[in-house]
Amino acid sequence: MPDFPWDRLEPAKAKAARHPDGIVDLSVGTPVDPVPAVIQDALRAATDTPGYPMTAGGARLRDTIRDWCVRECGAPADGLGVLPTIGSKELVAWLPTLLGLGPGDVVVVPSVCYPTYEVGARLAGAEVVRTDSLTALGPSTRVGLVWVNSPGNPTGQVLPAGHLRKVVDWARERGAVVASDECYHALGWEAQPVSVLSAEVHGGDLTGLLAVHSLSKRSNLAGYRAGFVAGDPAIVGELLAVRKHAGMIVPAPVQAAMVAALTDDEHVADQQQRYAARRDQLRAALTGAGFTVFHSTAGLYLWISRDEDCWSTVDWFAERGILVAPGAFYGPAGQRHVRVALTASDERVTTAVGRLG
Numbered sequence: 001m002p003d004f005p006w007d008r009l010e011p012a013k014a015k016a017a018r019h020p021d022g023i024v025d026l027s028v029g030t031p032v033d034p035v036p037a038v039i040q041d042a043l044r045a046a047t048d049t050p051g052y053p054m055t056a057g058g059a060r061l062r063d064t065i066r067d068w069c070v071r072e073c074g075a076p077a078d079g080l081g082v083l084p085t086i087g088s089k090e091l092v093a094w095l096p097t098l099l100g101l102g103p104g105d106v107v108v109v110p111s112v113c114y115p116t117y118e119v120g121a122r123l124a125g126a127e128v129v130r131t132d133s134l135t136a137l138g139p140s141t142r143v144g145l146v147w148v149n150s151p152g153n154p155t156g157q158v159l160p161a162g163h164l165r166k167v168v169d170w171a172r173e174r175g176a177v178v179a180s181d182e183c184y185h186a187l188g189w190e191a192q193p194v195s196v197l198s199a200e201v202h203g204g205d206l207t208g209l210l211a212v213h214s215l216s217k218r219s220n221l222a223g224y225r226a227g228f229v230a231g232d233p234a235i236v237g238e239l240l241a242v243r244k245h246a247g248m249i250v251p252a253p254v255q256a257a258m259v260a261a262l263t264d265d266e267h268v269a270d271q272q273q274r275y276a277a278r279r280d281q282l283r284a285a286l287t288g289a290g291f292t293v294f295h296s297t298a299g300l301y302l303w304i305s306r307d308e309d310c311w312s313t314v315d316w317f318a319e320r321g322i323l324v325a326p327g328a329f330y331g332p333a334g335q336r337h338v339r340v341a342l343t344a345s346d347e348r349v350t351t352a353v354g355r356l357g
Helices: 005-017 038-045 057-075 091-097 116-126 161-174 233-245 254-260 268-289 310-319 344-355
Strands: 082-084 105-111 127-128 142-148 177-181 209-214 226-231 291-293 301-305 338-341
Touching: 038 091, 038 209, 038 254, 057 082, 057 105, 057 226, 057 254, 082 091, 082 233, 091 116, 091 209, 091 233, 105 116, 116 142, 127 226, 142 161, 161 177, 226 233, 233 344, 268 291, 268 301, 310 338
Parallel strands: 105 127, 105 142, 142 177, 177 209
Antiparallel strands: 082 226, 209 226, 291 301, 301 338
């Protein structure tokens, strides 16, 4: 396995921490705002649950996930398979294995992307190909899984429906699964994300399609490990069968919290406003400091560059007490970029803006 990338950031973190006014950590997209009260209340009300919860999720949770997918993603009301997951990272890491992929199979990931896509392929023993153009793969029939990510991490790029439809058509011709990581779906700024569950992408047929969602960002539930996968009911059924054996079960109190989170839109709008304000401040400060912002039309990050090695940029920020993530973490094509997260308190964002000015 590759070294855990964040360990390589420790020297820069130590330098940034020596700033007299403390570190501003904009490197990791971990929520810092409170868990909404409606969700905390639902969790507390469900704590007296001594029995084993269902791996498939309780009926109320399954219905809630389906309703949310129809409302927010344009998914079909009938024939949609859903399954709660222990956050989204574990599903991303284990999906190739759960699908039965292994040596001789190919997992396609974006050229710049979340590192766990590659980790999951390696865990299964499959080959990884980084590309944003599937035509570069030619007529290969060894592809078992294609990852797409919109809005993208780290780039914040939104893939249009036409692009997603081409990926789906290409994968179906080869019998490959398309997994769409949509964890930032609720955070569209200058562009609105399109789900792979939408009919304009799949044409009324969910075969071979999975959408991965998380409540970590939209509802500040990173600490709850609450996510789900939805799509082709046959594939979801296969995932459920394996997960039953493996004990991959979302705790009952967390399932109750997920129901509350997915049926309340007010807290999502409030959180969107917080991130939008922080984004506006940071974007203006970064461009004023000479950086160019690329993509970043949705999601929790600003993908920036001033056309130098990413580690030089990381050091420049660390000298000002600010920690950012080097683009090299996300693939060789990110070597001259850094990722700036919006997940810091209002006070720390204001502090960062002052230092950049």
